[in-house]
Amino acid sequence: MALLTLNLKSLFAIHLPEKKALASPKVLLKTFGWIVLAVFLVADFGFMFAMMDIGMYNALAPLGMQSFMLLYATVMSSVIVFLFAFITSLSFFSSAQYEALFLTMPLKPSSLLTARMATVYAIEAPIAFLVMGIAAGVYGIKSHPGFDFYLYMLFNALAMPLVPLAVSYAVLVPVMSVSRWLRRKNTILYVGGFIGLALALGFNFYLQRMMARIENPVLLQNMLTQNQLNFADIADWWPPAWLTMQAIAQGRTALGSIAATLANLALGVALTAAVAFLFGKSYVKILVNFGETSAVKGTLNQTQAGSIFRARPVFLSLVQRELRLMNREPMYLLNGPFVILLLPVIFAITFIAQGDEMRGAVDQIRPYLTGQAEYLIPAGLGIFLATATSIACTAFSRDAKSLHFLKSLPLRPRDIIAAKLVHALIFAALGIVLGTVGGAIMLGVSTLDAIVALLLAIFGSVALNMGGLAIDTFWPRLSWENPMSALKRNPNAVIMILGSMGLIAGLGVLAATLPLAKYTFALLYGTIFVAACFALGFVLFRAGEKRVRQMEP
Amino acid sequence: MIELRNISKTYAKSGTKAVDTLTLQIPDGIIYGFLGPNGAGKTTTIRILTGAIAADTGSVLIDGIDLDKNPIEAKQRFGLVPDTPDLFSRLRAYEYLNFVADVYRVPAAARTSVIEHLAARFELSDVLKSPISSMSRGMRMKLNLIASLVHAPHNWILDEPIVGLDPHSAFALKELMREHAAAGGTVFFSTHVMEVAERICDELAIINRGKLIFTGNLEALRELRESRGAKSGTGEAGTPVAAEASAAADDESLEALFLALVEDSEGPKL
Numbered sequence: 001m002a003l004l005t006l007n008l009k010s011l012f013a014i015h016l017p018e019k020k021a022l023a024s025p026k027v028l029l030k031t032f033g034w035i036v037l038a039v040f041l042v043a044d045f046g047f048m049f050a051m052m053d054i055g056m057y058n059a060l061a062p063l064g065m066q067s068f069m070l071l072y073a074t075v076m077s078s079v080i081v082f083l084f085a086f087i088t089s090l091s092f093f094s095s096a097q098y099e100a101l102f103l104t105m106p107l108k109p110s111s112l113l114t115a116r117m118a119t120v121y122a123i124e125a126p127i128a129f130l131v132m133g134i135a136a137g138v139y140g141i142k143s144h145p146g147f148d149f150y151l152y153m154l155f156n157a158l159a160m161p162l163v164p165l166a167v168s169y170a171v172l173v174p175v176m177s178v179s180r181w182l183r184r185k186n187t188i189l190y191v192g193g194f195i196g197l198a199l200a201l202g203f204n205f206y207l208q209r210m211m212a213r214i215e216n217p218v219l220l221q222n223m224l225t226q227n228q229l230n231f232a233d234i235a236d237w238w239p240p241a242w243l244t245m246q247a248i249a250q251g252r253t254a255l256g257s258i259a260a261t262l263a264n265l266a267l268g269v270a271l272t273a274a275v276a277f278l279f280g281k282s283y284v285k286i287l288v289n290f291g292e293t294s295a296v297k298g299t300l301n302q303t304q305a306g307s308i309f310r311a312r313p314v315f316l317s318l319v320q321r322e323l324r325l326m327n328r329e330p331m332y333l334l335n336g337p338f339v340i341l342l343l344p345v346i347f348a349i350t351f352i353a354q355g356d357e358m359r360g361a362v363d364q365i366r367p368y369l370t371g372q373a374e375y376l377i378p379a380g381l382g383i384f385l386a387t388a389t390s391i392a393c394t395a396f397s398r399d400a401k402s403l404h405f406l407k408s409l410p411l412r413p414r415d416i417i418a419a420k421l422v423h424a425l426i427f428a429a430l431g432i433v434l435g436t437v438g439g440a441i442m443l444g445v446s447t448l449d450a451i452v453a454l455l456l457a458i459f460g461s462v463a464l465n466m467g468g469l470a471i472d473t474f475w476p477r478l479s480w481e482n483p484m485s486a487l488k489r490n491p492n493a494v495i496m497i498l499g500s501m502g503l504i505a506g507l508g509v510l511a512a513t514l515p516l517a518k519y520t521f522a523l524l525y526g527t528i529f530v531a532a533c534f535a536l537g538f539v540l541f542r543a544g545e546k547r548v549r550q551m552e553p
Numbered sequence: 554m555i556e557l558r559n560i561s562k563t564y565a566k567s568g569t570k571a572v573d574t575l576t577l578q579i580p581d582g583i584i585y586g587f588l589g590p591n592g593a594g595k596t597t598t599i600r601i602l603t604g605a606i607a608a609d610t611g612s613v614l615i616d617g618i619d620l621d622k623n624p625i626e627a628k629q630r631f632g633l634v635p636d637t638p639d640l641f642s643r644l645r646a647y648e649y650l651n652f653v654a655d656v657y658r659v660p661a662a663a664r665t666s667v668i669e670h671l672a673a674r675f676e677l678s679d680v681l682k683s684p685i686s687s688m689s690r691g692m693r694m695k696l697n698l699i700a701s702l703v704h705a706p707h708n709w710i711l712d713e714p715i716v717g718l719d720p721h722s723a724f725a726l727k728e729l730m731r732e733h734a735a736a737g738g739t740v741f742f743s744t745h746v747m748e749v750a751e752r753i754c755d756e757l758a759i760i761n762r763g764k765l766i767f768t769g770n771l772e773a774l775r776e777l778r779e780s781r782g783a784k785s786g787t788g789e790a791g792t793p794v795a796a797e798a799s800a801a802a803d804d805e806s807l808e809a810l811f812l813a814l815v816e817d818s819e820g821p822k823l
Contacts, residue, residue: 308647308682309654309665317655321641328643402640408603409656410628552606 003102003115046134049073053138066143067250073135074248075234077157078241081128082164083199088120089168091192093176094185096290103287109280112287117165117272124161132157148257149248155261156244162268163240166275173279176286183290189330197334197342205349240264314411318419319426325398326391326423331484332398339388340431344438372511372521375449379456380504382436386428386461390487393468393496395420396476397486400553403478413548414541421469421540428461452522459529464503466536468496473544478553555579555631555708555739560601560611562763571597572608573763579741579756581707584734586754587743590815594763595743596636599712602741603633615708629657631708632701636743638693638717642686646677646696649685650703657704664703671699674725690717698726709733711742715749727753747808759814766818771807778810 021027056069102112136153139145176182182191235241246252246260312320326332399406406416436457440450477490487493511521556579562572572594579585589595600606602613604620604627613620615627641649647668654664672678675695685693694717701709709730715723730740730753744750750757751771759767767774 305665305669306661309651309661309668311659311661311664312651312655314655314658317652321644321652324648325641325643401637404600404605405633405635405640407605408600408628408633408635409653410625411656412625550607 003107003111004118007115007119042130046130049076049131049134050138053135057138057142061142066139070135070139070248071235071245073131074156074241074244075238077128077131077135077160078164078234078238080131080203081124081161082167084127085120085124085161085164086168086172087192087196087199088123089117089165089172090188090195092116092120093172093183093286093290094188094192096183096287097185100287100290103284109284110276111280113169113280113283114273114276116283117169117276120165120168121161124165125158128157128160129154132160148254152247152257152261156240156247156264159261159264159268160240160244162265162272166268166271169275169279169283173275173282173286177282180289183286185290186330190334193330193334201345201349204346205352239267243267315415315419318411318415319422322395322419322423323426329483332487335487336389336391336394337427337430339390340385340427340434343385343388344434371518372516374443374445375453375456375522376508376511376525377443378436378439378445378450378453379460380508381439382432382434382453382457383460383464384500384504385431385435386457387464387468387496387500388431389424389427390468390490390493390496391427392421392424392465393472393492394477394487394490395424395469396472396548396551397478397480397490397492398483400476400478400480400486403551403553407548407551413545416548417469417473417540417544421466424465424469425462428465432457432461452519456522456526456529459526459533463529463532463536464496464500466533466540467499468492470536470539470544471495473540473547476551478551554581554614554616555602555710555741556614557598557602558612558614560598560608560613562597562601562606562608570763572601575611575760575763575765577758577765577768579739581739582734582737583755584730584740584742584753586750586757587741587760588745588747588750588757588811589743589760590745593745593760593815595745595760596712597763598760599633599636599710599743603631603710604628629704630706631710632704632706634694634697634701634709634711634714636712636716638690638697640685640693640697643684645684646681646688649696650681650700653700654703659704667703667705668699671702674729675699675722691719691722694718695722698729702729706738708739708741711740713744714742715744715746747811751807759811761815761818764818766814774807774810778807781810781813 022031053069053073056072057066060066060068099112099116132153136150140150181187235245243260243264247257247264252260326336396403432454436453437450440453445453471492472490475492477486477492480486480489507525514521516524555577557575557577560572560575561570563570575594575598587595587598597606601608602620604613604624607621613627615630618627618630620627641652644652650664650668654668659667668681669678672681675698677692677695677699680688680692685696688696694714698711698714701711711730714726718726730742734740734755754771756770757768757774758765767777
C-alpha cells in the first residue's frame with residue numbers, strides 16, 4: 001500500500017493549495033484554471049462518447065437493436081483499456097532506474113510488481129468507467145432498466161482493466177527479460193511514443209468514420225450489421241467483454257448477472273495476482289538490468305582525432321547544439337519537430353475516413369475558394385505547421401539545466417538567441433514546404449498564388465516564431481525536474497499553438513469580410529508580418545539580450 | 554587574477570541573502586580554496602564570478618577586466634568546471650568538447666593536442682565517442698575538467714571538483730592544479746571538505762551564510778588555532794598549564810577549527 005501510495009502521488013502529483021494560499025488571487029485563479037481544465041478534458045471525451053451512444057441508440061431503436069449499443073460500448077471499452085494498459089505498462093519501464101532503488105528495501109518482488117500494476121489500474125479504471133458509465137447513462141435514460149443494471153455496469157467497468165493489465169505484463173516482462181534493446185529508456189520512449197501515436201491515429205480514424213455515420217441512420221445500421229459479427233466475435237472470445245454482456249444483456253436473470261459480474265471480478269483479480277506472483281522475480285531482474293549501456297569504446301588514433309576535432313564557427317556550433325539536444329531527446333523530438341509530419345498524417349486520415357463527406361464539403365466550399373482564399377489558405381496551413389513544433393516557444397525552458405554554464409561561456413546573448421531562432425526556422429521551413437506547397441498543390445492554385453502564399457507563409461512563420469521565442473525569453477519555465485515539463489507542461493507552448501490558430505483564423509475572417517482586391521490582403525498581411533518581424537527583432541535582440549543576462553534558473 | 558568587490562546577492566523568490574558584501578582577491582600563481590558548509594554561498598559566489606547570475610551590487614574583475622562591462626573578454630580569461638556534471642547528456646563527449654572549443658575559438662590542431670593529452674591523463678581516451686548519458690558521474694566530471702582547460706585559460710575556476718572523482722583522478726586533478734598555479738595561473742576552487750583544502754591550498758577563504766569568516770593562508774589558520782588553544786588554557790609559556798593547552802591545540806585539527814569557526818559565525822544558539 002505504501003508503494004502504491006507513493007506511485008500514485010508521484011504519478012498524479014496533484015498538490016492542492018492550502019486554504020490560506022487561496023487568499024492569493026493568483027493561486028485561486030490557477031487552481032480554478034486546473035479544475036476547469038480537468039472538467040473540460042473529461043467532458044470533451046465524455047461528450048464524444050455520449051454523442052456516439054445517443055446516435056447509435058436512436059439509429060438502432062427502430063430495429064429493436066438498441067442493446068447493441070451496450071455491446072459496442074463494452075467492446076470499445078475493452079479495446080481502449082487493453083491498448084492503454086499495454087502502452088502505460090510499457091512506458092512505466094522508463095522509470096525503472098528509479099524503481100530499482102526500492103530493491104534496497106525489504107520488499108518482495110511480487111509486491112513491487114503488484115504496486116506497479118495497481119498504479120496502471122488506477123489510470124485504466126477511470127477510462128473504463130467513463131466509457132461504460134456514459135453508455136449506461138444513455139441506455140438508462142432511453143430504456144429505463146432497473147437499478148441493478150447500473151450496479152452491474154459499474155462493477156464490470158471496474159473489472160474491465162484487470163485482464164488487459166495481467167496480459168500486458170505477462171507479455172512485456174518475458175520480452176523485456178530477453179531483449180536488452182528494449183531495456184533502455186530511450187527505446188521505451190520511442191517505442192511507446194510511436195505505439196501511442198499509432199493508437200491515437202487509429203482511434204482518430206475510427207472516430208472520423210463513426211462520426212460520419214452517426215448522422216446517417218441507414219449508413220450506421222448498414223455498418224453495424226455488417227460489422228456486427230466482428231463486435232460479437234470480440235465479445236465472445238474476450239472474457240471480460242463476454243462476462244460483461246452476460247451481466248447486462250436483455251433477458252438476463254438476477255442470479256446470472258450477479259454470477260457473471262463476480263466471475264468477471266474474480267477472473268481479473270486471479271489473473272493479476274498470478275502474474276504478480278509468477279513474474280515478480282523476472283520483473284525485479286529487469287529493474288536491476290535496466291539501462292545497461294556500453295560506452296562506445298576505442299582509442300582514437302590520429303586520423304580519427306583529426307576528423308572529429310574540427311573547428312567550426314561559433315554560431316554554427318550553437319545551432320548544431322540546439323539541433324542535437326532537441327532531436328536526441330525522445331520526448332522533445334516526438335512532441336516537437338515530429339508534429340510537422342504528424343499533423344498532415346492526421347489530416348490525411350480524416351480525408352480517408354470521411355472521404356466522401358470531405359469531398360462533398362470541399363465541393364460545397366469550392367465556389368468560395370476564389371480570390372484571396374486561393375493563396376491565404378495554403379499560407380495559413382504553412383504558418384500553422386511552422387509554429388506547431390513548439391521549438392521557439394520552449395527554447396530557453398529546455399535549456400534551463402545548462403543555462404548557468406552557457407552564460408559562463410564567452411557568448412553574446414544575441415548569438416544564443418539567434419541560434420535558437422535559426423533552429424526553430426529550420427523546421428519552420430519544413431512545415432512551410434508541407435503545409436503551403438502541399439496545400440497549394442492540393443487546392444490546385446496558380447503558380448502566382450502559390451508564390452504569394454509561400455512568401456506570406458515565410459513572413460508569417462518567421463514573425464510567429466520570433467514571437468514564441470520572445471515569450472520564452474521573457475517568461476521561461478526554468479524550474480523542472482523532468483525534461484518533458486519544459487515542453488509539454490510549458491504554458492508558452494499552449495499560448496503559441498492557440499495564439500497562432502487564433503491569429504490565422506482572425507486574418508481569415510478579416511479576409512472573408514473586407515471588400516478589398518485580391519492581392520491587397522497579401523500586401524496588407526505581408527506588411528504586418530514584416531513589421532512584426534522588425535519589432536520582434538528589436539525586442540529579442542535588445543531587451544531580450546538584457547533579459548538573458550538576468551535570467552536565473 | 555580574480556577580484557570580487559563588495560558582492561551581494563539576494564534571491565528574490567526566497568528573500569535569502571546568499572552573498573553579503575563579499576570582497577575577495579585571488580592572486581596569480583596560487584591555489585585558492587573557497588570553503589564553506591552546504592548552503593553557505595559558495596556556488597552562488599562562483600556563479601556571480603563567472604557571469605552566470607548577476608550580483609545585486611559589487612563588481613567582478615578577471616585579470617583586471619570588468620565582467621559586467623566587458624563580459625566576452627572577461628569570460629575568455631577563465632575556464633569553469635561547474636558543480637553539476639549533467640550537462641548536455643544527449644551529446645557525445647567529443648561533440649561537447651568541440652562545442653566548448655568552438656566557443657573559445659580554439660584551432661583544430663590545438664584542441665586535438667590538449668584533448669588528447671588531458672584525456673590520457675584522466676583515462677578518458679577510449680570513451681570520447683560515447684554519449685555523455687552513458688558515462689558515470691565521475692567520468693562526466695573528468696570530461697568537464699577537460700572542457701574547462703581546452704582553451705588553456707589563465708584562471709581556472711572549479712566548483713566542488715573532487716566530488717565523484719576516483720582517487721587516481723583526484724590525484725591527477727591536484728597535480729594539474731599545482732602545475733597550473735606554478736605556471737603563473739590562478740586556481741580557485743570551492744569545497745566543503747577541509748581535508749582537501751589543507752592538502753593543496755596555498756590560501757583559502759571560508760564563507761558561511763553569505764559572509765566571509767576567514768581569509769588567509771594555512772599558516773594564519775594554524776596561528777588562529779593556537780591562539781584559540783591558548784585561550785582555552787591559562788598560564789605563561791613554559792608552564793605545565795601552557796604546555797597542556799598547546800598540546801590540546803595541536804590535537805584540534807584544521808577541520809575541527811573550520812567547524813568551530815562556522816559555528817561561531819552562526820552566533821549563540823538559543
